[in-house]
Amino acid sequence: MPSDLRAVIFMLISTFSLSLNGLMGKVLSQSFSTDVLGFLRFFLPALIMLGILAYQGWAFPTRDTARPIIIRALCVVGSQMCFLYALTTLTLVESVVLFSTGPLFIPVLEKLLYRTPLKGITLFCLGMTFCGVILQAGGTGDIAMRPELLTGLAAGLFNALSQVTLFKGAKSGLPPAAVNGWCFLLAALIIAPFASLTVSQQGDLMLPDAPLTTAAIITGVTVLALSIASTQMFRVMAYKLAHSGSQLSPLIFTNLVFAFIWQISFFNDTLSQTKILGIGLIVLATLINTFVPRWQAKQTQRMA
Structure with missing residues (x-):
């Protein structure tokens, strides 16, 4: 894990902003x-x-830093479009749960792409978080492989690819605003033709049956933009202090805890015992992955 708690704090701010991103997106x-x-x-x-x-x-x-930015832009487009589709067909919590499976893919992708060694405690914590995800989703018996669920899982896979390339971009020496600003501008250019075609077909920027007032939409879009920028900026700052992306990946699951808070506050959802147990497993895995390596390092220093 990082040598100090700054990476953990930056990552938690990033996941809180990510949860606002999901809420505003919904x-x-x-x-x-x-x-x-x-x-x-x-x-x-x-x-x-x-x-x-x-x-x-x-x-x-x-030339060296452009490649991960381009690859990440493509991954970000795939991840966000799949996530937005899931938001339109699933609940906020279901969508966030599936999107948050990304960290489960990160250690494997790092091993395949960059030959980063897999640590036992990382695999153990990821296993705990996987159990937490299954419990929050309602258990394996309640999950049918509907297209929207598969799309949500695809968002998680693209998210993992995005995080792996973001970690490499964070180590490139470019400031966080450059790593993410150029990536998101390229992503906007990729999706711009499709958005323009939709607007021309609709005859308006918004859907004809939009339920929100103009003031509410402006507020929501503003919060959405600020939360996304905050998510990316603080995540780059966290990765700059980390040794590998998989070391911080369990912290991404704290987004689920924030998402449940928004679900209860705005969508009148109640927590079942299995969902509470799932949250508990994720929080426990986060604490273990954050503090146990630091405790082990201190014990090793004392014995040396």
Whole structure:
């Protein structure tokens, strides 16, 4: 694990912002089509992060740093579009649970792509978080492989690929605003033709039966853009202090805890015993993966 708690704190801020991202995405999915909302989720945060970059001093990708940014942009588009589709067909909690399976793929992807060794405690914590995900989803017997569920799992896989490339981009020397700003701008350009086609067919930016007022939509879009920018900026800051992406991956599951809070607060959902047990397993895995390696390192130093 990181040598200090800053990486953990930055990651928790990132997951809290990610939960706001999911909440706003669920609310706004009733007012925008999937591709239009996807474009807004990329373009507006890109403006915020590139504005920060302009204040700090422009930093452009080089030949070596451009490759992970391009790959991540493609992964981000795939992940967000699958996630938005899941939000329109599943509940907020179901969508977030499936999206949050991404960390389960990260250690395997790092092993396959970068030959990063797998640590036993990481696999143990990921196993605990997997059990927590299954319990929160209602148990294996309640999950049928419907298309929307498979799409949600695809969002988790794309999210894992995005996180692996983000970790490499964070180590490139580019500031966080550059790593994410250029990536999200490229992602917005990728999805722009599809969003433009939808707007031309609808004759309006919003869906004709949008239930929210203009003020509510503006507020929601603003919170969405700020939460996405915050998620990406703090995640890069966390990865800069980590030794590998899989070391922080269990912390991504804390997004589920925040998502349940939003679900209860805004959608009148109640927690069953199995869901409470699932949250408990995820929190326990997070604590073990965060503090046990630090305790072991201190014990090793004392014995040396």
